[in-house]
Amino acid sequence: MEKIWLKSYPPGMPTEIDTTQYRSLVQLLEESFHKFADRNAYVCMDKFLTYAEVDAHSKRIGAWLQSRAMKKGARVGIMMPNVLQYPIAIAAILRAGYTVVNINPLYTPRELEHQLNDAGCEAIIILENFANTLEQVLGRTQVRHILVGSIGEMLGAPKGMLVNFVVRNVKRLVPPFSLPNAVRFKDALSQGGGMKLTPVEVNQDDPAFLQYTGGTTGVAKGAVLTHKNVIANLLQTEAWGHPAMGGLAEQNVIVAALPLYHIFALTACAMWGMRVGALNILIPNPRDIGGFIKELAKYRFHMLPAVNTLYNALLNHPDFVHLDFSALKVCNGGGMAVQQSVNDRWRKVTGVPIVEGYGLSETSPVATCNRTDIADFTGTIGLPMPSTDIAILDDDGNALPPGQPGEIAIRGPQVMAGYWHRPDETAKVMTADGFFKSGDIGVMDANGYTKIVDRKKDMILVSGFNVYPNELEGVIAAHPGVLECACIGVPDEHSGEAVKVFVVRRDASLTADQLMAYCKEQLTGYKKPKYIEFREELPKTNVGKILRRVLRDEHTNEKKKAA
Template sequence: MSKPWLAQYEAGVPAEINPGEYNSLVDLLDQAFREHARRDIAAFMEVRWTFAQVDEMSRALAAWLQAQGLSKGARVALMMPNVPQYVVAIAAVLRAGYVVVNVNPLYTPRELEHQLKDSGAEAIIILENFAVTLQDVIARTSVKHVVLASMGDMLPGLKGPLVNFVVRHVKKMVPAFSLPNGGPIKVTTFKKALSQGASGKYTRPTLTPNDVAFLQYTGGTTGVSKGATLLHSNVVANILQNEAWFKPELAKLGNQPLVAVCALPLYHIFSLTVCYFMGARMGSMNVLIPNPRDLPGVIKTLGNYRVNQFPAVNTLFNALANHPDFAKLDFSGLKVSMGGGMAVQQATAEKWRKVTGCAIVEGYGLSETSPVATANRLDNTDFNGSIGYPLPSTEVAILDDDGKHLAFGEPGEICIRGPQVMAGYWQRPDETVKVMTADGFFRTGDIGVMDANGQTKIVDRKKDMILVSGFNVYPTEVEQVVSLHPGVLECAAVGVPDEKAGEAVKVFIVRKDPTLTEASVAEFCKEQLTGYKRPKYIEFRNDLPKTNVGKILRRELRDEKKVS
């Protein structure tokens, strides 16, 4: 197929990457630990850890895991927010020859049980704050080994015990729990596992590009949560693709150690690949943010660093840009602000650039693509509402329901082919066949159009489309318009039943201006949208339902019975 996007690449970005540069992520990590040994890899609570320290600790934890008798390819779940133990644990599980199963620590017992059962996880490394959730389900899973981490485990001197005391007894952030310990289930602490592993034997596994590295579970917003099977080769490819895309801009900063904000949780594939692995490859330091919803805390933390990279979702960019204290920070080193996970809205992009002087560059990807598939050029300073161009070694096609390639400008399903595309859904061949074409394209479920230059715009997800009197209305378009109203902080548009039109547009709004009225919004939409696209119902809310990474859950709003 033709690749018109190649002519649009920034100077220095190659058409192809060499995914065979590493046999596995372990090779990549070993090289990073060796080459960047003296650099800092992570910062948390004003403490920093070097690559050499994480190398030593992850090797010790890997040795401990191997000593438990787990077979190569065993699944090990990680259930933590962005704490330094996570940085160690990811490397340890992979270096032991096992498969990482990332778990959202805010899962309910039902959600956790599903993921542990589905993955067949035999071990879990979990922050004690969330152990009460595990307590409820562990007996019904295959988990036999629990490594229990505490918030202050890796903090030096008296700071660690002090943080643990405050977290447990002052802030009361650790609900009482009682995990079974004895018989088939063994519980140990993170510190004890490190100590025992340090004096144990570590055996470097023999891994191939086709070995499984991650079971990355989809958010479940489109049905039952499924594990995207990501091979070592998939994630290696995406690291190299992102590095190739980022390098021309980041090179302008020289060979200095770069600082990245790691506010997106590491269990999210965007953060995992772009912050953790690309950071390791490039010798960057990640500033770990355990709770990005604590805006004053985030801003206070960022004040301690000269940040160069800031990957985030629209909601976090928007919340920070509208916080008065954020504007007081030093943004002189900020070179890349990359938006993903959901559509970046024009109002957010303009506000962020005004406050920081750095444009948000929108990218696009999914768990199934490790994740990044497309991105705008990093030297792009104007908001264009597109998801950009396919990354090196990536092909994007717009297909109809029969798999036919559509012409430029025609809306169809965005489909992706490249070395970062998953091997399939874990133990779900029936689900895998639904999303893969015969010639290797992954069907994303997103509707988009591509122009003659190879630039793609998302129109919307198939199931989010609203059908008004036979006309397609795409919520993203409505949200983009409504969000431009100066009195709107954030919004979400959904379809609700309507006797005359079949469906009508309803918009939920969080006000920026407390005096904002329905009439004002309606008049604004009248100027911006054709009749059938205008919201018939407008409802103001104090907040909108979101996933833990800040993605607005339209489904929850759509499923509400009340219309007005």
């Protein structure tokens, strides 16, 4: 295929990357631990960890995990916000020869049980704030080994003790839990000091991460990201960032506000940061915009990856304009569409445009990105990364010429090996010649820039997180007062899209508040409906399939009339 985008590459940008220079992510990480040993790698709540400390701590946790006699490739979950234990846990699991399963810490018991069982997790590293959720499902999972951490335990005395006291007793953010066989993370660090981490022969084709994502069925599936997939994306993003970051005379400082369990931050912050010897500022709760800005005020930061909603929230806080942006080089936008208005305000305040990119869990994630040396926002998702092909396909799988809309398909070394134990689902999204079909509709111009124009799937995108109507409808329909329901995404100025559910009641006394409370128990925050509308009936095809498209059109027309 003709790679028309190469003519738009920055001068000196390699068209291909060499993934053979590392046997595994373990080799890549250990190289950084030694090369940057004296540098600070992570900071959280004013506590710094050097690369040497991440090296030592991950060896100890890795040795402790190996002492549990799990076989090579065993899946180990991490269920934490952005705290210092997270990068230690990632490195420990990989170095012990196991596979990382990132878990949203806000998952409900139902969601957690599904992911633990689907992945076959034998162990989990969890923050105590979420241990109550694990307790509720533990007996129905294969998890036998549990490490429980606390927010304060890595912060040193006396601060750590004070933080834990406030979190547990003042803010009451740790619901009571009973996990009798669990070991404290700090204790495992101590015990691991008396053990030896046994090197494991891991190669590029071994799974490094099971990164869970929804699908057209709405059932969360694990995208199998091999060591090669992630190595490739790290080398691709390193090369791509060079025009903006290559001449940096000081240590690169990255703001890690997006959750590390999400593929965007996992690669763009944690893994890429360790690759290049950067300092990651870990933000455990970016929803506290005031507290977030106070943390930013302490540092000269160079990179700030975020989603549109977070950029917008920062701009809307009065203290944000007072920060020092003199070191800022790159602001990566991903996860959801970046709005032109948000970029314009962002550039006016910071002097730096938002560099929008595109990717998915299935692509490790970065598939395309705008040049990092752009002067202003382009309104596109940019150009394919080195060693990456983008094809725009029609419904029959034929490649379309520039200017014609079709499904965006991606081929490259960062594309997943497949969905975990789901060959049928893998077959639905992979073409015979190795392209992954994204489900997004795009148009590529004559210069190789692609613009997303629509979504093929019924997926709803809430603040960069995928929400699948089938999952929500299955949960809501299980309520005894619901006869049937349908979910759609509607425009929302804060989150890009919000969930609206249309419900036909079985019980006439069912109220929206009751249904909202039920959804709160069953669904993590970003999946919960923002709007509930009761109806006597729902539009259907002649074979009884509910027509979400009709509901979307009706909602749009109502808004137009109201305007």
